[in-house]
Amino acid sequence: MLRQLLNAFTLMALCVVVHASGVSSALRLVRPRRAQRFLARTLPFVVLAGWMIVCHLLEISIWAWFYEWKGAMPDLASALYFSAVTYTTTGYGDLVLPDAWRLVGGVEALTGILMCGWSTGFFFAVVSRIDVDHPSGARHASV
Secondary structure, X not given: OHHHHHHHHHHHHHHHHHHHHHHHHHHHHOOOOOOOOHHHHHHHHHHHHHHHHHHHHHHHHHHHHHHHHOOXXXXXXXXXXXXXXXXXXXXXXXXXXXXXXXXHHHHHHHHHHHHHHHHHHHHHHHHHHOOEEOOOOOEEOOO
């Protein structure tokens, strides 16, 4: 059990590294712009959301690869599905890890919650930094 938990914490640390890299890259992808047209104002948010999803999919794939490598899932397709359902805390329960690996699945779910929360906080921070036209016509500049 201790070995599985060490593996889980290693995977969690790897996800944090991937996510930190993704957030750092996203800062370069999305440049705040003052735009009058809706599409020009919205496009950076679409790019940012897509980029963050790519980061999450990479993290899900890391867990899936590990499950398949260790024989905890029968094949990579099953491992990807299980990992996506676990990471997002959907938890359908149609696929389960063997008894020896159950705690690893729990750590993946906790990691997914943290990474999704990080993405949400980051997305909010980016949105709050971009000038937004208010109905009153006043622009609010931010940090």
